[in-house]
Amino acid sequence: MSTPHPNHKLGPLPALIFASRWLQLPLYLGLILAQCVYVYHFGVELFHLIEAAMGDHHALEALTTSMGYKFPDGAEPELTESIIMLAVLSLIDVVMISNLLIMVIVGGYETFVSRMHLRGHPDEPEWLGHVNASVLKVKLGTAIIGISSIHLLRSFINAPNLQDRVLVAQTVIHLAFLLSAIAIAYCDKLLNSVPAHPGHHNGNGNHH
Numbered sequence: 001m002s003t004p005h006p007n008h009k010l011g012p013l014p015a016l017i018f019a020s021r022w023l024q025l026p027l028y029l030g031l032i033l034a035q036c037v038y039v040y041h042f043g044v045e046l047f048h049l050i051e052a053a054m055g056d057h058h059a060l061e062a063l064t065t066s067m068g069y070k071f072p073d074g075a076e077p078e079l080t081e082s083i084i085m086l087a088v089l090s091l092i093d094v095v096m097i098s099n100l101l102i103m104v105i106v107g108g109y110e111t112f113v114s115r116m117h118l119r120g121h122p123d124e125p126e127w128l129g130h131v132n133a134s135v136l137k138v139k140l141g142t143a144i145i146g147i148s149s150i151h152l153l154r155s156f157i158n159a160p161n162l163q164d165r166v167l168v169a170q171t172v173i174h175l176a177f178l179l180s181a182i183a184i185a186y187c188d189k190l191l192n193s194v195p196a197h198p199g200h201h202n203g204n205g206n207h208h
Contacts, residue, residue, distance in 0.1 A: 021113050028105050028113070035101050042094045049087045052079050063087055067154075070161045086157055093150045100143045107136045134188045141181035148174045 010018060045066065051059030060077055067086050071077050106125065110116055111133055118124040152174050155167055
């Protein structure tokens with residue numbers, strides 16, 4: 001089989017179709033802007049947590065409002081262990097979503113748009129060296145499960161302020177994410193597993 005020449009020129013229509021992959025570039029740039037919003041949100045939540053720890057009641061009110069936490073009737077607002085845990089879980093949630101964004105931006109651009117030539121770069125992500133469309137889907141599925149787990153843990157800690165049907169619905173949704181990720185990983189394993197047959201012949205009648 002002949003090897004395509006590196007400088008082989010495409011016809012006008014194939015070149016146009018192949019160049020259409022650059023239409024995804026604004027989408028990835030938009031995700032970078034979304035990443036900036038998450039960085040800002042992380043800073044605001046962290047600042048409120050630090051101020052609340054120093055005794056600022058306005059920061060404590062802003063922190064609990066953003067998390068949907070309500071103090072029991074008659075209780076004096078104070079920074080309890082549950083509030084700190086909810087705030088930390090909220091920060092972890094932002095970090096995990098940020099990691100998901102980076103995975104989509106870097107992995108998606110490398111896979112679907114253009115090579116970034118990061119081989120040998122000291123800061124090249126370890127997972128990028130063997131990423132493709134199938135691997136990216138599995139990694140995104142596991143990342144979504146992690147994010148859903150954090151949301152579910154936050155809901156259980158804040159259970160007194162939530163209705164039972166909300167907790168049940170979130171649990172069912174989390175299980176659905178888990179089963180979907182398992183199904184995606186299993187399908188990917190089936191597609192990539194090529195059984196080795198010792199007596200298999202190639203097209204020239206020779207043994208592999």
